Amino acid sequence: MYLVKDLGRLGRRKFLGTTVAGACGAALMVAVAGTEMFVLEGCAITLNDVLNWTDIGTSAVGSVLTFLTAAGIVCALCGVAATAAIAAIHAIADAIRQWQAAAPADKATLWGKIHTALTIALSEVGKFFQEINLPLGKLAGMILGIASLVLSAITGFIQKFFPSLLAASSRSYKLGATTDIPVAPKEYHTNDFKKEYNKIVISGGHPEAVMN
Numbered sequence: 308m309y310l311v312k313d314l315g316r317l318g319r320r321k322f323l324g325t326t327v328a329g330a331c332g333a334a335l336m337v338a339v340a341g342t343e344m345f346v347l348e349g350c351a352i353t354l355n356d357v358l359n360w361t362d363i364g365t366s367a368v369g370s371v372l373t374f375l376t377a378a379g380i381v382c383a384l385c386g387v388a389a390t391a392a393i394a395a396i397h398a399i400a401d402a403i404r405q406w407q408a409a410a411p412a413d414k415a416t417l418w419g420k421i422h423t424a425l426t427i428a429l430s431e432v433g434k435f436f437q438e439i440n441l442p443l444g445k446l447a448g449m450i451l452g453i454a455s456l457v458l459s460a461i462t463g464f465i466q467k468f469f470p471s472l473l474a475a476s477s478r479s480y481k482l483g484a485t486t487d488i489p490v491a492p493k494e495y496h497t498n499d500f501k502k503e504y505n506k507i508v509i510s511g512g513h514p515e516a517v518m519n
Contacts, residue, residue: 352494354403354421357464359497361400363518365393367457367504368432370516371450375439378446388435395431399424422469426476429461433480433488440483447482449511454480454488456503462492 372389375382402424406417436454441447458480466473473492480488495503501518508516 352464352467352496354407354468356496357468358400358403360460360464360495360500361396363497363500363504364396364457364460366518367453367500368392368396368435370508371435371439371453373516374446374450374511374513380441382438385435385438388431388438392428392431392435395424395428399428422465422472425461425465425469429458429465429476432457432461433478436480436482436488437484445511447486449507449513451482451486451488452507452511453504454482455490456500456507458488458490459493460495460500462490463494466492467494 368389372386375385399421402417402421406414406421409417432454436450436458439450441450462473462476465476480490482488505517508514
């Protein structure tokens with residue numbers, strides 16, 4: 308995210324040259340009401356990318372339950388935790404839509420609610436994967452990959468839009484009781500996320516689960 312405190316002191320050419328190196332000259336600037344901050348969208352991911360991601364993010368989480376069921380693994384707590392995780396991801400979309408539709412005077416407050424929704428989703432998704440206890444093997448490896456992918460995506464969104472708050476959202480996550488989930492924040496476009504997900508499920512022996 309590019310933040311400009313005082314756009315008025317910069318000429319148009321200087322602004323484009325120094326802040327985006329001319330690469331995003333057609334980007335959209337959205338003013339956050341009540342502040343002098345401007346959010347520059349159009350470079351890397353945007354809020355619309357996050358909004359679009361929520362559908363595939365919930366699909367990725369839901370697919371894990373499908374894989375467990377297909378393997379004959381019954382886990383009632385996993386179902387409860389998955390429902391909470393999916394609802395939390397949907398809440399990200401709701402927060403973004405509310406911000407987009409809000410009057411200028413309300414945008415600053417609703418901007419903070421997007422961060423809250425992302426943080427809650429990160430926590431609920433982490434809790435879901437912690438309920439899954441599996442012996443080491445192909446299925447566990449595939450689910451570990453999906454867990455890493457989803458958590459890295461949400462963390463990447465926080466890194467993109469709320470970089471100063473990323474440290475407060477960072478923590479360790481586990482698959483089951485003992486297996487660490489590697490999390491590396493990444494700002495995924497939807498197609499990139501799908502490609503990574505598809506690699507994971509194909510490698511895990513489930514080509515039928517690829518996202519189109």
